[in-house]
Amino acid sequence: MKLRVLIAADEHLAKEKLIGLLSKELDIELLPTASSGMETVKHVRDFKPDALFLDIEMPGIDGFQTARLLHDLDFHPFVIFTTASEQYALEAFEIGAIDYLLKPYGEERLRQTIDRLRERKSGTRKQVENEFNEDAAVPAKEGCRLTHSKLLVEGYDRIMVLDTDMIVYAVKEEKYTRIYMADGRSYTSKQTLHELGHRLGSAFFRPHRSYLLNLNFIQEIEPWFNGAYNAVIKLPEQTKIPVSRNEIKDMLLLLQGK
Numbered sequence: 001m002k003l004r005v006l007i008a009a010d011e012h013l014a015k016e017k018l019i020g021l022l023s024k025e026l027d028i029e030l031l032p033t034a035s036s037g038m039e040t041v042k043h044v045r046d047f048k049p050d051a052l053f054l055d056i057e058m059p060g061i062d063g064f065q066t067a068r069l070l071h072d073l074d075f076h077p078f079v080i081f082t083t084a085s086e087q088y089a090l091e092a093f094e095i096g097a098i099d100y101l102l103k104p105y106g107e108e109r110l111r112q113t114i115d116r117l118r119e120r121k122s123g124t125r126k127q128v129e130n131e132f133n134e135d136a137a138v139p140a141k142e143g144c145r146l147t148h149s150k151l152l153v154e155g156y157d158r159i160m161v162l163d164t165d166m167i168v169y170a171v172k173e174e175k176y177t178r179i180y181m182a183d184g185r186s187y188t189s190k191q192t193l194h195e196l197g198h199r200l201g202s203a204f205f206r207p208h209r210s211y212l213l214n215l216n217f218i219q220e221i222e223p224w225f226n227g228a229y230n231a232v233i234k235l236p237e238q239t240k241i242p243v244s245r246n247e248i249k250d251m252l253l254l255l256q257g258k
Contacts, residue, residue: 002029003114003121006047008040008066009033009055009082014103018053018082021110028114037061038250041069049077051117053101056083056092057194060250064088065202067095078120080113091198151199153179153189160187167204168233169241170196170212182217182235205251207231207243215255221248 005028009015015033022028031047034040037060044052052070056063067079081092084103092100098120099113151167153160166182170193177189177196189196193212197204200212207213217233224230227245232238243251 001027001121003027003117004029004031004047004050005053006031006040006043006049006051006077007033007053008035008037008043008058008063009053010035010058011055014055014082014105017105018110021105021107022114025114027118035059036250037063037066037069038253040066041073044070044075044077045073048075050121051080052077053080053082056081056085056088059206060247061202061205061254062194062197064091064095064198067097068202078117080117088198151179151196153187153191162187164200165216167200168214168217168235169239172210180235180239184235202254205247205254207241207247207251209244211241213241215251218255221252 005022007015007018007022007030009018019030019033022030031049032043034043035058037058040052040054043049054063054066058066061069063081070076070079079095079097080099080101081088081097082101082103086102089100099116101109101113149164151162151164153162162179162181168180168182170177170179170189172193173188177191177193179187179189179196181187191199193206193210197206197212203215204212205215213231213233217235218231219234220232221243222230222232224242229243229248230240231243231251232240
């Protein structure tokens with residue numbers, strides 16, 4: 001029986017390396033690859049792969065946010081996260097991944113992953129789906145519901161506890177990140193936008209490399225220039241967040257719940 005595999009990554013060299021290694025396995029059928037989170041969701045829906053090799057760092061929604069969106073589908077592939085960093089392993093397994101591959105990929109390590117996939121594939125589908133759901137720490141998403149209720153932000157002399165539902169957006173400021181709240185207050189965090197995106201969940205989107213935006217606060221979207229847009233957010237004072245032309249499509253799809 002063929003093991004149908006989908007690879008989702010935007011880094012060309014790493015993708016080609018993984019394709020080359022997997023192509024050596026006679027029982028693996030490689031499906032068309034995906035290069036973004038939303039394209040991955042569409043490919044899973046269309047091709048129904050047995051396994052998904054999912055890169056954590058991708059444009060638009062990242063690998064973790066993509067995996068959470070997949071929980072809404074009737075069909076659940078086995079998820080193997082791929083990354084160059086060890087720091088996300090705990091979150092990967094909390095989401096329900098069956099493995100966590102570090103780049104650069106080694107043939108022996110990849111073979112262990114493939115053997116694990118074969119074992120899972122040989123089990124009954126019902127047993128596998130129950131296992132997946134029991135392992136997953138994140139509940140099914142309704143609209144843009146957040147997956148965590150509090151965020152700890154380390155200040156100069158104290159730790160602030162922020163309600164994530166009230167976080168409107170975050171912006172990169174030199175060595176720090178500034179977090180803006182719905183009540184008009186703001187806080188400085190040592191966490192990067194990438195780290196905050198992983199922590200805050202699927203309601204948050206990177207419309208621009210310097211911003212992380214809570215989709216629930218968008219009031220309207222207006223054209224800017226050269227294919228870019230501005231997201232107008234709901235605050236006492238109107239605030240506009242830039243949306244790059246590369247991210248506008250994914251953001252609109254998320255706002256429509258797709």
